[in-house]
Amino acid sequence: DTGVSQDPRHKITKRGQNVTFRCDPISEHNRLYWYRQTLGQGPEFLTYFQNEAQLEKSRLLSDRFSAERPKGSFSTLEIQRTEQGDSAMYLCASSLGQGGYFEQFFGPGTRLTVL
Amino acid sequence: SQQGEEDPQALSIQEGENATMNCSYKTSINNLQWYRQNSGRGLVHLILIRSNEREKHSGRLRVTLDTSKKSSSLLITASRAADTASYFCATAMKTSYDKVIFGPGTSLSVIP
Numbered sequence: 001d002t003g004v005s006q007d008p009r010h011k012i013t014k015r016g017q018n019v020t021f022r023c024d025p026i027s028e029h030n031r032l033y034w035y036r037q038t039l040g041q042g043p044e045f046l047t048y049f050q051n052e053a054q055l056e057k058s059r060l061l062s063d064r065f066s067a068e069r070p071k072g073s074f075s076t077l078e079i080q081r082t083e084q085g086d087s088a089m090y091l092c093a094s095s096l097g098q099g100g101y102f103e104q105f106f107g108p109g110t111r112l113t114v115l
Numbered sequence: 116s117q118q119g120e121e122d123p124q125a126l127s128i129q130e131g132e133n134a135t136m137n138c139s140y141k142t143s144i145n146n147l148q149w150y151r152q153n154s155g156r157g158l159v160h161l162i163l164i165r166s167n168e169r170e171k172h173s174g175r176l177r178v179t180l181d182t183s184k185k186s187s188s189l190l191i192t193a194s195r196a197a198d199t200a201s202y203f204c205a206t207a208m209k210t211s212y213d214k215v216i217f218g219p220g221t222s223l224s225v226i227p
Contacts, residue, residue, distance in 0.1 A: 031213065042203045042217030043158070056214055091158065099215040100145060100207020106158035 002026060004107035006092050012113045013082055020078045021110045025094030032075050033099060034067055035091040036060065037109070043091055048099070049075060082114045119147075119204045119218035127224040134191040136221040138204030139184075145209060147180055147187050150217070153200035161189075161202075194225045 005024045013019050025032045030051050035043035046065070047057045051072035061067075064082075069075040079086055089111050093104040119140045128134050138147070149161040164171045164180045164187065171178045177190040191198055201220040208214065 033213075033215075035217075040219070042205075042220050045214050045216065048213050050213075056211065058214075093158075098207070098212040100212040101163075103148075103160040103163070104215065105160075108157050 004092055004094055004105050006090075006107040006110050008110055009108060010111050010113075012115065014115050015082060015084060017082055018078065018080045019082060019112065020076055021090055021092075021112075023075045023077070023092030023107060025074070025092070026105055027073070029094035029096055029105070030072070031095045031097065031099060031102075032069055033093040033095070033104060034075070034077050035093065037089045037091055046077075079112075082112075084114045087112055087114045119206050119216060121202065121204055121218045121221040123221060124219070125222045125224075127226065128194055130194060130196055130225055130227050132194055134194050134198070134223055134225070136189045136202050136223070138187045138189070138218055140187075140204070140206050141185065142208050144182075144206045145212070146207075147178075148205045148215075149176075149178060149187075149189050150203045150205055151200045152203065152220070158203075191223075194223075196225050196227045199223060199225045 007022045033048045034046040037043045049069040064080045067077045089109045091109045093106045095102040095104045122137045146165045148163045152158045162173045164178050175192045180187045201222050203217045203220045205215050205217045
């Protein structure tokens with residue numbers, strides 16, 4: 001399967017713990033995006049990478065959130081000191097070019113539940 | 116506030132009927148996209164329409180764009196139960212072509 005993969009698919013954690021999610025994009029895609037989605041809402045843009053460079057971050061991304069794409073391939077999203085408000089589906093997507101012009105391919109998401 | 120908003124929030128139709136969803140946005144765009152999300156396949160890109168296009172077709176999908184009214188519509192003809200999903204319009208503002216903003220979506224239920 002050469003689509004976008006995310007790991008884990010589900011994560012349950014206690015408030016205050018740190019969590020890390022991984023995204024493996026389609027190999028030839030230079031753009032990688034992270035979104036957060038809550039029930040009944042569309043995905044909210046968090047950040048994106050062009051190759052290994054993180055070029056834009058949403059104001060939604062507080063200092064507890066950090067994302068990396070060290071070699072321009074897979075990416076990780078870490079949330080430190082999780083809060084109940086962080087409970088959501090975290091989606092990763094990749095594309096060949098700018099997301100406003102090119103189709104984004106989405107992974108299945110990681111569902112985070114903070115107790 | 117969100118760039119795009121879909122209308123209606125929820126729509127229920129019988130199989131075989133047509134479904135129309137609308138999207139309104141606030142700022143100038145270069146193009147607009149529609150995505151579908153269901154539990155089985157996640158978020159999937161349906162169609163992209165450029166700002167200089169007024170109508171575009173893809174199979175049973177027809178998308179229109181009216182830049183003067185800052186609105187778009189998605190028509191699904193001869194709906195099937197498999198079309199049951201949430202549909203989102205997505206736009207990227209001219210100031211940031213990578214920052215794609217999704218609307219809250221229309222939840223479509225097609226009853227067999």
